[in-house]
Amino acid sequence: MIDTRNSLAWRRFRRNRAACLGLVVMVGLLLMSALAFPFSSRWSNVQDLQGAVRAAPTLRVVTPYDAYERALPDSLLGAGMHRVAGLAGYDDLGRSLLFRLCLGWLVSLGVGLGAAVMAVVIGVSWGATAAMAGGRVDAAMMRIVDILYGLPYVLFVILLKVVLEPPLRTVLHGQGHLANVIIVFVAIGAVSWLTMARVIRGQVLSLRSRPFVEAAYASGVGRMRVMWRHLLPNLVGPIAVYATLVIPQAILQESFLSFLGIGVVPPTPSLGLLATDGVQAVNSFVGFWWLIAFPCGILVLTLLALNFIGDGLRDALDPRTDAVAIF
Amino acid sequence: MIRTIVRRLLVGFATLFCVYAFTFLMVIVIPGNPFASADRNMPPEVVRALEARYDMDDNGAYFVQFLAGATHLDFGPSFQYKDWTCSQIIAQSLPVSLTLGLLAMLIAVLVGVPVGVYSAVWRDGWFDLSALGFVLIGISLPTFVTGTMLLTVFAVHLKTVPIGGWGTVMHLPLPALALSLPFMAYIARLTRVGMLDALGSDFVRTAVAKGLPKRVVIFKHVFKVAFLPVLSYLGPAAAQAMTGSFVVEKVFSVPGIGQHFVDSALNLDRGLIMSTVLVYAAIVIVFNIAVDTLYSFVDPRIQGSAR
Numbered sequence: 051m052i053d054t055r056n057s058l059a060w061r062r063f064r065r066n067r068a069a070c071l072g073l074v075v076m077v078g079l080l081l082m083s084a085l086a087f088p089f090s091s092r093w094s095n096v097q098d099l100q101g102a103v104r105a106a107p108t109l110r111v112v113t114p115y116d117a118y119e120r121a122l123p124d125s126l127l128g129a130g131m132h133r134v135a136g137l138a139g140y141d142d143l144g145r146s147l148l149f150r151l152c153l154g155w156l157v158s159l160g161v162g163l164g165a166a167v168m169a170v171v172i173g174v175s176w177g178a179t180a181a182m183a184g185g186r187v188d189a190a191m192m193r194i195v196d197i198l199y200g201l202p203y204v205l206f207v208i209l210l211k212v213v214l215e216p217p218l219r220t221v222l223h224g225q226g227h228l229a230n231v232i233i234v235f236v237a238i239g240a241v242s243w244l245t246m247a248r249v250i251r252g253q254v255l256s257l258r259s260r261p262f263v264e265a266a267y268a269s270g271v272g273r274m275r276v277m278w279r280h281l282l283p284n285l286v287g288p289i290a291v292y293a294t295l296v297i298p299q300a301i302l303q304e305s306f307l308s309f310l311g312i313g314v315v316p317p318t319p320s321l322g323l324l325a326t327d328g329v330q331a332v333n334s335f336v337g338f339w340w341l342i343a344f345p346c347g348i349l350v351l352t353l354l355a356l357n358f359i360g361d362g363l364r365d366a367l368d369p370r371t372d373a374v375a376i377f
Numbered sequence: 378m379i380r381t382i383v384r385r386l387l388v389g390f391a392t393l394f395c396v397y398a399f400t401f402l403m404v405i406v407i408p409g410n411p412f413a414s415a416d417r418n419m420p421p422e423v424v425r426a427l428e429a430r431y432d433m434d435d436n437g438a439y440f441v442q443f444l445a446g447a448t449h450l451d452f453g454p455s456f457q458y459k460d461w462t463c464s465q466i467i468a469q470s471l472p473v474s475l476t477l478g479l480l481a482m483l484i485a486v487l488v489g490v491p492v493g494v495y496s497a498v499w500r501d502g503w504f505d506l507s508a509l510g511f512v513l514i515g516i517s518l519p520t521f522v523t524g525t526m527l528l529t530v531f532a533v534h535l536k537t538v539p540i541g542g543w544g545t546v547m548h549l550p551l552p553a554l555a556l557s558l559p560f561m562a563y564i565a566r567l568t569r570v571g572m573l574d575a576l577g578s579d580f581v582r583t584a585v586a587k588g589l590p591k592r593v594v595i596f597k598h599v600f601k602v603a604f605l606p607v608l609s610y611l612g613p614a615a616a617q618a619m620t621g622s623f624v625v626e627k628v629f630s631v632p633g634i635g636q637h638f639v640d641s642a643l644n645l646d647r648g649l650i651m652s653t654v655l656v657y658a659a660i661v662i663v664f665n666i667a668v669d670t671l672y673s674f675v676d677p678r679i680q681g682s683a684r
Contacts, residue, residue: 197395200661201654204623208642209403209650302519306624309521310639322519329525346522353517 059287062366069362072355079352080159083152089131090152095317098144104331107139107340139340141327147340151348154319158301158352161235161320165300166293168239173246174289180247181254182277192251195244203241207303208312210237227318234313238300246292253288257281287367294360298353305349321349382670389662396658397444397651404647405436443651452652457644463652466637471656473543474626474633478619480549481556482611485618489561490607493568497576497603498595508565515562524555524628541630552629556622560614564607571603578602601675608675612668616661 063069083090111133138147180191211233222229257263258281266276305322307313309329314320328342419427446453452463496505515523531551532540538547575581576599584594623635634653641649 193395197392197399200392200396200658201400202620202638202657205638205642205650205654206403208639209407212407212642212645213403298517302517305519306521309519309624310627312639312643325519325522329521332525332529342522346518349519350514350517354513357517 059366063362066358066362066365068358069365072358072362075351075355076359079155079348079355083155086131086149086152087156090149090156093131093135093146094149094153094319095145098140101144103140103144104142104338104341105136105140105144108136110136138344139338141341142331147324147344150319150324151321151344154321154324154345155348155352157231157314157318158304158321158349159297161231161238161304161314162297162300162356164232164235165239165242165303166296168236169243169246169296170289170293171243172240173243173292174250174285176243177247177250177252178254178277178281178285181251181258182273188251192248195247198241199244203303204306204310206241207237207307210240211312227315230315231318234304234307235300238303238307242296242300242303246289246296249288249292250285253285254281257284287363291360291364291367294356294363298356298360301349301353301356321345321352325349378670378673381673382666385666385669389659389666392662393655393658394444397447397655400651400654401440401443404650407645443648447652447655452655453648455646455649457640457646457649463648466649467634467652467656470632470634470637473631474622474635475619477549477552477556477622477626477631477633478615480553481618481622482560482615484553484557485560485564485614486607486611488557489564490568490604492561492565493607494572494595494600494603496565497569497572500573505569508569512562512566515558518558520555520559520624521628523558524552524625527551527555528628541628543631548629548631552622552625552631555628556618556625560618563614564610567607567610568603571606572599575599575602605672605675608668608672612664613661615668616657616664620657620660 135146135148138151141147141150176191176195180188183191214233214236215229218229218233219226222232263276263280266280271279301321304313304320305325308320308322309326314323316323324345325342328338328345331338331341443453450464452467455461455463455466458466492508492511496502496508499505528540528551532538538551539545542548581594581599584598585591620634620638622631622633623639625631626633626635634656637649637653638657640646641653
């Protein structure tokens with residue numbers, strides 16, 4: 051069999067044990083939370099103030115099915131889900147931590163993915179435009195990136211939130227939670243495209259003078275077409291690598307913002323919010339280890355898996371990169 | 378050397394001006410102002426008078442006036458803290474954050490570099506693997522979690538340090554340690570990679586071949602090369618540690634400048650937003666210049682910019 055570039059890359063990726071483990075962990079978590087989604091989206095906010103407030107993890111059924119039932123028609127899967135509701139314990143309001151974790155993981159991943167898409171779109175178009183234009187335009191555009199690097203990102207995330215919130219709320223009228231999550235990832239994405247822009251500019255600059263690009267120009271292909279058909283396919287590697295590395299950063303930033311009270315707004319759960327809740331529970335009373343151990347455990351697991359996948363992709367797709375791989 | 382520094386300082390001032398203009402633009406497009414809040418219900422004349430007092434009625438004049446004040450570090454009044462000027466607020470909170478950040482960077486380097494060297498020399502040994510575990514935790518656990526854990530163990534249970542606040546020496550170690558963890562982890566890893574790279578190069582083989590003791594090779598030859606990437610990381614990292622510590626400052630109730638980054642933006646406190654951004658940008662620029670200068674001392678082949 052002849053090795054195409056992609057199968058070679060896949061083989062290199064598979065050889066990286068940490069990256070494969072990361073992939074398995076991410077797929078496992080995704081399957082779990084996707085399976086639970088029909089239930090966690092409705093049950094994550096069902097409170098049981100009678101028996102379940104800060105109840106420890108248990109296999110026992112704590113909250114009667116009636117409390118949940120009104121939300122969803124009876125089904126076998128539903129009954130099974132109800133039985134495992136107490137597996138990760140309950141929070142301050144007697145809500146099942148398992149359901150909140152399942153939904154919160156999806157929310158955090160959504161924020162990460164959204165921010166990564168934002169970073170890719172802005173970063174690639176910015177970097178590629180600068181490199182293709184060259185000269186003064188290039189210098190000016192990269193100068194802007196330098197300046198934005200020197201700005202405190204939190205402040206800009208908050209300012210962006212303040213600016214974007216009113217228009218987005220009117221567009222997504224009635225879906226406040228969705229609007230709020232979108233604002234969070236747009237704000238994070240809008241500040242995390244800088245590294246992407248630099249990397250892409252460097253790549254385009256080095257590709258621009260390659261013979262195949264000159265051949266394309268010489269045979270009368272236009273600039274935009276060269277960009278789309280000849281340069282962009284060669285940029286897929288670095289784009290994939292840096293997009294994967296933006297996701298864990300964005301998830302971590304979301305948790306900081308949520309800790310400061312300016313991220314995802316409760317009762318929508320996110321890993322950051324759940325960790326913050328856990329931290330506060332540990333602060334006030336000693337014990338309730340599950341409230342901090344599970345959210346932080348999932349958070350660490352997710353971030354590590356994504357970082358490993360990103361590094362594996364970098365080794366597989368972009369072996370000549372000048373960025374330092376630290377793992 | 379001096380000419381390079383002067384040139385970079387001039388570029389730095391130009392950058393600062395661009396930062397100022399950009400922030401100004403952001404600030405004036407934000408809808409609303411702190412006086413127009415619904416719960417206060419002030420008559421329009423009063424709002425107008427207040428806006429005039431804080432120069433909110435004429436953006437052009439404000440732009441020039443703020444800039445003129447900023448040249449001699451006078452950033453005007455703050456909306457939020459009526460009795461304070463922005464300069465007073467910064468003068469009070471910046472030294473706190475600088476102390477904390479400097480201490481954190483010191484811890485990060487003093488622990489991170491030896492850990493990196495050791496794990497590179499005994500690669501894949503037990504020390505290397507446990508260091509990797511520590512690094513992974515340090516990079517992916519948010520500082521508000523590690524900070525709270527430190528607080529619970531050392532302040533609540535062992536009662537060795539006060540729970541929070543600022544003022545005595547005993548207030549320093551916990552927040553500095555919490556702040557240093559992510560940097561420490563990254564520096565350890567950076568050092569390890571640099572060491573491994575250098576250990577595999579020809580000049581090391583030559584040094585070993587001519588019979589130099591291992592210790593001399595590692596510290597005189599390998600370490601010198603391996604430290605360079607760490608040095609260029611230190612500039613932005615130090616600036617970040619000194620000003621971006623809002624989470625740690627909140628966990629340990631440290632009265633640093635970090636809170637003002639968050640609060641000023643939330644309160645739309647125009648003067649304070651711009652002055653904190655300017656201070657932050659200035660620190661970032663100064664640290665980058667300082668590190669690049671150091672860099673050319675360590676490695677004389679590099680002239681001027683390290684990038």
